[in-house]
Amino acid sequence: MNDLLTDEERSLQDSVRRFMLQEVEPLVPKMEADGEPPRSLFKRFAEFGFLGTFFSEEDGGSGGSLATRAIVSEETARVCAGLDLVLFADVVLFGRALMRCGTPAQKEKYLRPVLAGEKIGAMAITEPGGGSDALSPSTTAKADGSGFVLKGQKTWITNAPIADFVLVIARTGEGRSRLDGGTWFIVERGMPGFTTGKPFDKLGMRSSPTGEVFLDDVQLRKEHVLGEVGQGFRSLVDSLDTERVLVGASTVGQAQGCLDEAVRYANEREVFGEMIRDYQLIQEKIANMATGIEMSRSMLYRLLRAIDRGERVTREAAILKFFSSQMLTQSSSDMVQIWGGAGQLEANKTARFYRDGKHHEIGAGTNEIMKVLIARETYKEMGYRR
Ligand SMILES: Cc1cc2nc3c(=O)[nH]c(=O)nc-3n(C[C@H](O)[C@H](O)[C@H](O)COP(=O)(O)OP(=O)(O)OC[C@H]3O[C@@H](n4cnc5c(N)ncnc54)[C@H](O)[C@@H]3O)c2cc1C
Structure with a gap:
C-alpha cells in the first residue's frame, strides 16, 4: 500500500533512495570518523534538487x-541519521525561518546560498542553563544606535562548528506575556565577537557536528534582525509544530533503516538448524517494528497535508514526535537483539543505528516536554481550560 504520496512524490522518493545508496552510503564511515559531512555533499544534494524541495522557486x-x-529526510535518515540531522538544521531550522520571516534582501543573501549548498546554516536556541525552557534565554541584544550588541552563549547547536550563518534568539526586552521580548538575529561567521567551540564527542549522530556558540558583544545592524523586534518567541513557538512533524520523518527513516537490517539478517542467519526468521520471538520484534513504522508514517503524512492546508496540529505533532521517537529507540534495540553479538560490531551499521536511535527522544523538545504538551492540549481540546 502506498497511497500516502503522489506519483511525483514517489518518483522523488526513488531518486533520493538511489542517490543515498550510490553516492552517500560509501561516504558514511568517513563522515562518522571526521564528525561532519564533506562540504561537496551539500552541493550534490542541491544539484539533485534535494535541498530546496519545498521552498518556492523565487527563493531558490x-x-x-x-x-x-x-x-x-526519511531516505537520508535511513542511510545516515547524522547527515539527516545536519540537513534538518540547515534547511528546516535555518532555511525555513528565512523563508517565513526573511526580507527579499535577506533571502537573497542567506537563503539562496544555503539552498544552493554553498553555505551552511544553523539555529541557536539552547543555552547552558537548560534547553527545555526555550523562552527564557540569558543571551541579550541591547539596542546600540541603529543596531544591537549581542552577548551570551548557546550550546548543543547542530552545525555550529561548520555553519556560515547562525540564527540566534536573544532577549531584547520584557513584556506582559512570556512570548514578548525575544528577537532573532542572523550572525555570520567572521563577525568580531562570534566564535564556536570544538565539536562535542557524542554518543551518536557522529556525522553531525554539534557545539557551542559564543557571542561576545557582536555588533549587529538592523538588516541582521530576522522578523520583527520583540516577536521572536512567537515566531519560535509558531514554527515548532512543523519542526516536530518533520522530526517524525527522521524517526521513521531511521526506524526503517533498522527494519531493513533486522529483516536482512533474520533471513540470512541459521541457528539450531533453522533460519532465525522462523522463530516467533524474532517475528514478534519484526512485527512490532513494522507496526510502529507504519503507524508513525501514516500520521506523518496526514499531518504534513494538514499543515499544508493551514491547520493547527500542536497536539498531534507532539504525539507523533513522542510516539515515533520511542518506537525508534525500541526498534534500534530490537534490531541489535536480532543480530546477537554481531549487532555490536562497529563493522556492521547496526552499532551506529543503535547509538543514533536515542537522539530524537531528546532533541527538538524532550519526550517529557512532549507529554506535558499532549496532556495540556488534550485538556484544552476536551474543554477543560485554565
Ligand atoms: C545532538 C543534539 C543536537 C541539538 N541541536 C540543537 C540545535 O541545533 N539548536 C538548538 O537550539 N538546540 C539543539 N539541541 C538541544 C536540544 O533541543 C536540548 O538538548 C533539549 O531541548 C533538552 O534540553 P537540555 O538538554 O538542556 O535538557 P534539560 O532542559 O536540562 O532537561 C533535563 C531533563 O529534565 C526534563 N525536564 C525539563 N523540564 C521538564 C518539565 N517541565 N517536566 C518534566 N521534565 C522536564 C527533560 O525532559 C530532561 O529529561 C540539540 C541537542 C542534541 C542532543
Missing part, C-alpha cells in the same frame, strides 16, 4: 509540498 527551491522534505 522547487516549489514542492512539505511532504517532499519528509521524503528526503
Whole structure:
C-alpha cells in the first residue's frame, strides 16, 4: 500500500533512495570518523534538487509540498541519521525561518546560498542553563544606535562548528506575556565577537557536528534582525509544530533503516538448524517494528497535508514526535537483539543505528516536554481550560 504520496512524490522518493545508496552510503564511515559531512555533499544534494524541495522557486527551491522534505529526510535518515540531522538544521531550522520571516534582501543573501549548498546554516536556541525552557534565554541584544550588541552563549547547536550563518534568539526586552521580548538575529561567521567551540564527542549522530556558540558583544545592524523586534518567541513557538512533524520523518527513516537490517539478517542467519526468521520471538520484534513504522508514517503524512492546508496540529505533532521517537529507540534495540553479538560490531551499521536511535527522544523538545504538551492540549481540546 502506498497511497500516502503522489506519483511525483514517489518518483522523488526513488531518486533520493538511489542517490543515498550510490553516492552517500560509501561516504558514511568517513563522515562518522571526521564528525561532519564533506562540504561537496551539500552541493550534490542541491544539484539533485534535494535541498530546496519545498521552498518556492523565487527563493531558490522547487516549489514542492512539505511532504517532499519528509521524503528526503526519511531516505537520508535511513542511510545516515547524522547527515539527516545536519540537513534538518540547515534547511528546516535555518532555511525555513528565512523563508517565513526573511526580507527579499535577506533571502537573497542567506537563503539562496544555503539552498544552493554553498553555505551552511544553523539555529541557536539552547543555552547552558537548560534547553527545555526555550523562552527564557540569558543571551541579550541591547539596542546600540541603529543596531544591537549581542552577548551570551548557546550550546548543543547542530552545525555550529561548520555553519556560515547562525540564527540566534536573544532577549531584547520584557513584556506582559512570556512570548514578548525575544528577537532573532542572523550572525555570520567572521563577525568580531562570534566564535564556536570544538565539536562535542557524542554518543551518536557522529556525522553531525554539534557545539557551542559564543557571542561576545557582536555588533549587529538592523538588516541582521530576522522578523520583527520583540516577536521572536512567537515566531519560535509558531514554527515548532512543523519542526516536530518533520522530526517524525527522521524517526521513521531511521526506524526503517533498522527494519531493513533486522529483516536482512533474520533471513540470512541459521541457528539450531533453522533460519532465525522462523522463530516467533524474532517475528514478534519484526512485527512490532513494522507496526510502529507504519503507524508513525501514516500520521506523518496526514499531518504534513494538514499543515499544508493551514491547520493547527500542536497536539498531534507532539504525539507523533513522542510516539515515533520511542518506537525508534525500541526498534534500534530490537534490531541489535536480532543480530546477537554481531549487532555490536562497529563493522556492521547496526552499532551506529543503535547509538543514533536515542537522539530524537531528546532533541527538538524532550519526550517529557512532549507529554506535558499532549496532556495540556488534550485538556484544552476536551474543554477543560485554565
Ligand atoms: C545532538 C543534539 C543536537 C541539538 N541541536 C540543537 C540545535 O541545533 N539548536 C538548538 O537550539 N538546540 C539543539 N539541541 C538541544 C536540544 O533541543 C536540548 O538538548 C533539549 O531541548 C533538552 O534540553 P537540555 O538538554 O538542556 O535538557 P534539560 O532542559 O536540562 O532537561 C533535563 C531533563 O529534565 C526534563 N525536564 C525539563 N523540564 C521538564 C518539565 N517541565 N517536566 C518534566 N521534565 C522536564 C527533560 O525532559 C530532561 O529529561 C540539540 C541537542 C542534541 C542532543
